[in-house]
Amino acid sequence: MMNNFKKIKRLGGAVAAAIIALVLLGGCSEKIKPGTVEVKRKKVGPVGVVVAKAEKSPLYYVATGTVAARETATVSPQIMGRLLEVKVREGDAVKKGQILALVDDSEVQARVKAAEGMVSEAKSALQEVEAAVEQARSGKELAEKTFERFKKLYEEKIVSQQEFDEVKTRYEVAVKDYERALSKREQVRAKLVQAEAALERAKVYLEYTKVVAPFDGVVAKKFVDPGVLVSPAVPLFRIDRSGTYRLDVEVPETHYSQVKVGQVVSVEVPSAGFFGGRGKVVRVVPSLDPMSRSFTVKISLPPSAKVESGMFGRARIRVGTRESVFLPEKALLRVGGYEGVFVLNEENVARFVMVRTGERANGRVEILSGVVPGQRVVVDGTE
Secondary structure, eight states, X not given: OTTOEEOOOOOOHHHHHHHHHHHHHHTOSSOOOSOOOOOOOOOOOOEEEEEOOEEEEEEEEEEEEEEEESSEEXXXXXXXXXXXXXXXXXXXXXXTTOEEEEEOOHHHHHHHHHHHHHHHHHHHHHHHHHHHHHHHHXXXXXXXXXXXXXXXXXXXXXXXXXXXXHHHHHHHHHHHHHHHHHHHHHHHHHHHHHHHHHHHHHHHHHHHTEEEOSSSEXXXXXXXXXXXXXXXXXXXXXXXXXXXXXXXXXXXXXXXXTOOTTOEEEEEEGGGTEEEEEEEEEEEEEEEETTTTEEEEEEEOOTTOOOOTTOEEEEEEEEEEEEEEEEEGGGOEEETTEEXXXXXXXXXXXXXXXXXXXXXXXXXXXXXXXXXXXXXXEEEOOO
């Protein structure tokens, strides 16, 4: 079709001159007798011509939206207290576990010291009771041996009943003393476990006074300043995970059935200098906005896109097909700020027609209006 060249006549500067002459004549004060004026058209050499044909082409919808992090976290303190220090600013890159802010820890430090004192006291008591247990065990063993010896002597009628009873009583008392020592040791051990648990809890609360980053990312928002009273219900920061961004765009409900998860779309974020990138639809929000009659489409951006949350972006989403006329881009001429082409009539006379253009690719341009299928369009020799 591109090589279908024909020899034709063309209107050149002579046509324009004739039109201007007619206008000037119409403006003269002298009356002109009715009649006809024959416009002499200048014959020109061969030009390249193409016949406009309708072709099926993809139909796209260009949606606009905002860049957002695919993973974001609102960071709050885990305890109530006064905010002592904020160590980061908006836009700062942070690492997982990095301290973002400090809450007043004076009360928690007091708890830690009290718990440490309880642990120390329990350990000292345990040492004492261990010594008492050892002493009671030795006394019980000695009393048991004495009792066994006197028992034999009593059976042999060597010692009296009173002597045997006294030894037996001392043995029974020694056993009771040993049992009490063991019970005391268990009580002290339990207190030590409780004291150590209290110390661990106090240390955990001490760590809670440090507000840390949940993952590697960027401080997207800082909500508070030092000196304010904070609690677990008060957000301090919003952290966006590094390198994982998406573009959230609004699409009219008329295209709801055409947009699918996994669909590849063309995306751009002008302020980041990111153009012609490829994104993928990761979610089509099933609920529609009753006011705008639109739904939200979330598109993942490639890691190569150096973008930030809040930036403006566009997505070119295919929503179907349509029939359009495509012409070689060199057929277009710009006259007075408008684009147009020369169209030939049946007499091979060229007429300039303004057109509205659409997609441009591979040296061809889509003609949305101005040219219909079957018309012959000049593509070469319009100079």
